[in-house]
Amino acid sequence: MTAGGEERLQVERSGGFGGLTLSASVPLAALEPRERAAIEERLGRSPAPPSGPDRFVYRFRMRGREAVVQEDMVPPELQPLLDRLADSWR
Amino acid sequence: MGGCFCTIVPPHLFERIVRTGTPEQRDAALGTLSIDHSIRLMRAQNAALAAATARRAVAPVGGHGVVHRTIYDALHRNDQHATRHLRDEGQPPCPDTSANQAYDALGDTYRFYWEVLTRDSIDDAGMSLLGEVHFGRNYDNAFWDGQRMMFGDGSGTMFTGFTSAIEVVGHELTHGVTQSTINLLYTGQSGALNESISDVFGCLVKQYKLGQTADQATWLIGEGILGPAMHGVALRSMKAPGTAYDGDTQPATMASYVNTTSDNGGVHTNSGIPNHAFYLVATAIGGHAWERAGRIWYQVMSSRSVPQDAQFHTFAQATLVAASALYGAGSTEAKAVADAWGEVGVLSGSQLPTAAALAS
Numbered sequence: 001m002t003a004g005g006e007e008r009l010q011v012e013r014s015g016g017f018g019g020l021t022l023s024a025s026v027p028l029a030a031l032e033p034r035e036r037a038a039i040e041e042r043l044g045r046s047p048a049p050p051s052g053p054d055r056f057v058y059r060f061r062m063r064g065r066e067a068v069v070q071e072d073m074v075p076p077e078l079q080p081l082l083d084r085l086a087d088s089w090r
Numbered sequence: 091m092g093g094c095f096c097t098i099v100p101p102h103l104f105e106r107i108v109r110t111g112t113p114e115q116r117d118a119a120l121g122t123l124s125i126d127h128s129i130r131l132m133r134a135q136n137a138a139l140a141a142a143t144a145r146r147a148v149a150p151v152g153g154h155g156v157v158h159r160t161i162y163d164a165l166h167r168n169d170q171h172a173t174r175h176l177r178d179e180g181q182p183p184c185p186d187t188s189a190n191q192a193y194d195a196l197g198d199t200y201r202f203y204w205e206v207l208t209r210d211s212i213d214d215a216g217m218s219l220l221g222e223v224h225f226g227r228n229y230d231n232a233f234w235d236g237q238r239m240m241f242g243d244g245s246g247t248m249f250t251g252f253t254s255a256i257e258v259v260g261h262e263l264t265h266g267v268t269q270s271t272i273n274l275l276y277t278g279q280s281g282a283l284n285e286s287i288s289d290v291f292g293c294l295v296k297q298y299k300l301g302q303t304a305d306q307a308t309w310l311i312g313e314g315i316l317g318p319a320m321h322g323v324a325l326r327s328m329k330a331p332g333t334a335y336d337g338d339t340q341p342a343t344m345a346s347y348v349n350t351t352s353d354n355g356g357v358h359t360n361s362g363i364p365n366h367a368f369y370l371v372a373t374a375i376g377g378h379a380w381e382r383a384g385r386i387w388y389q390v391m392s393s394r395s396v397p398q399d400a401q402f403h404t405f406a407q408a409t410l411v412a413a414s415a416l417y418g419a420g421s422t423e424a425k426a427v428a429d430a431w432g433e434v435g436v437l438s439g440s441q442l443p444t445a446a447a448l449a450s
Contacts (some may be wrong), residue, residue, distance in 0.1 A: 012352060014352035014353040015352075015353045015354060015357075015358065016230065016231040016233075016358075017231055017232045017233065017252065017258065017261070017262075017312070017325075017358075018230070018231070018248075018249070018312065018325050018358070019285075019325070019326075019353055019357070019358020019359060019361075020248070020337075021352045021353060049277075050276040050277055050281070050354045052233065052234065052235055052236060052265075052276065053233060053234050053262075053265040053276060053284065053285070053288070054231065054232065054233035054234065054262070054265070055231075055233055056231065057352070057353060057354060059352070068351075086228060086245070089248075
C-alpha cells in the first residue's frame with residue numbers, strides 16, 4: 001500500500017475480451033476529493049453482478065479495504081481517474 | 091458399489107437406490123437416471139430439429155437465411171446507442187476500414203451459423219446484427235452489450251484494433267447466441283464455459299471461412315491484433331493454452347485451475363480448460379471441426395440441456411449425451427468427447443456414463 005511511506009490507491013483492471021489483469025496506482029494525496037469520496041463510499045460493498053460478457057472489472061484498494069466496480073457501474077466521478085491511468089496499466 | 095450402473099438394472103431399482111442407498115450410491119444412480127432422461131429428451135429434440143431444418147430448406151429467399159447488418163460510428167464516445175450509420179446492409183464498402191471489417195466479419199459469422207447450424211442469426215429468428223466501431227477513446231476492448239457488438243480501436247500499444255480478427259467478431263456474436271440459448275451465468279465455471287463457447291465458435295467461423303481442417307487451423311484467438319507492448323502471437327491458444335503471449339496464464343487442465351476473484355472469477359483464464367477439451371475432440375475426430383465437434387457443442391446450446399449455472403462437469407456430460415444422441419453411444423465421436431474431458435481432468439472414469447447407459 002505504501003511506496004516510500006506514501007499511501008497509494010491500487011487499481012486493478014481485469015476482464016475485457018483479452019482477459020488481461022493489469023494494475024496501476026496513484027498516491028492517495030493525488031486524488032481529487034470527489035474521487036476519494038466515490039471510492040470510500042464503495043469500499044467493502046458486496047460487488048454487483050457482472051455487467052455482461054467481456055466488460056472490464058475494476059478493483060480499487062486503499063488502506064486494506066477494496067471495492068469491486070463493474071465497468072458500466074463506474075460513477076462519472078471516477079471516470080477522470082481511469083482516464084489518467086490509461087497509460088499506466090502494467 | 092462404485093459409480094458404474096449398467097443399464098440391465100431397471101429404472102425402479104435406481105429409484106430405490108436413490109431413496110435408500112448410501113450417499114455415494116444415490117449420487118451415481120441420480121446421475122445415470124438424469125443422463126438417461128437427457129438422452130431421451132435430446133433424441134426427441136433432434137427429430138424436431140431435423141423436421142425444422144427440412145422446412146427451412148424450402149423457405150423462400152428473402153426470409154430465413156438473409157443477413158441484416160448495420161454498422162454505427164460511436165465517434166470515440168462510450169455510447170452504446172450511437173445513431174450515425176457507417177454502412178447498412180447491401181451498401182458498398184465505405185471509407186471506414188473498421189466498419190467494413192466489422193460488416194464483413196458479421197456476414198461471415200451469420201453465414202456460418204446459417205449454413206452450418208441452420209441458425210438464423212443470434213436469436214434464430216433473423217435478428218439484425220448491429221455493430222459499433224470506434225467505441226471509446228483508445229479503448230482496448232470489444233464486447234457484446236446484449237443488443238450490439240462494440241469494438242474499440244485499441245490503444246495501439248496493447249491492441250491495434252478488434253475488427254480485423256474474424257474470430258473476435260465471431261466470439262462477440264456467439265455471446266449473443268449463448269444469451270439466447272443456455273444463458274450461462276458470467277462468473278466462475280459457468281462464466282468460463284460462456285467464454286469458451288465464444289472462443290470455440292469464433293474459431294469455427296474462421297476455419298469455415300478458410301476451409302481449414304482441424305489439423306490445419308491455428309486454434310488461436312485474437313491473431314494479429316496485439317500491439318507492441320504484447321509479446322506473442324495471439325490472446326489465447328486452444329491448442330496449447332498458456333502459450334499465446336508472454337504472461338498468458340490459461341490452464342489446459344483442471345490440475346492448473348486458477349482460483350481468483352479477478353475477471354469475474356477467471357472467466358477468460360479457466361476457459362482454457364473447456365477450450366482445450368474442444369480442440370482435443372476436434373483433432374481426435376479429424377476433418378472439419380465444425381461438422382461434428384461443433385455440431386455436438388451446438389446441440390448442447392440449442393437443446394438447452396444445461397442449467398445457467400452449469401459447472402464444467404455438467405457441460406462435459408451434456409456434450410457426451412449430445413455426441414451419443416447424434417452419432418451413437420459407441421461412436422468415434424462419443425469416445426473422442428469422453429477422452430477429451432478425461433484428458434483435461436474434468437470427468438474421471440467414475441463420472442463417465444457407461445456406453446450401455448448411453449445406448450439405453
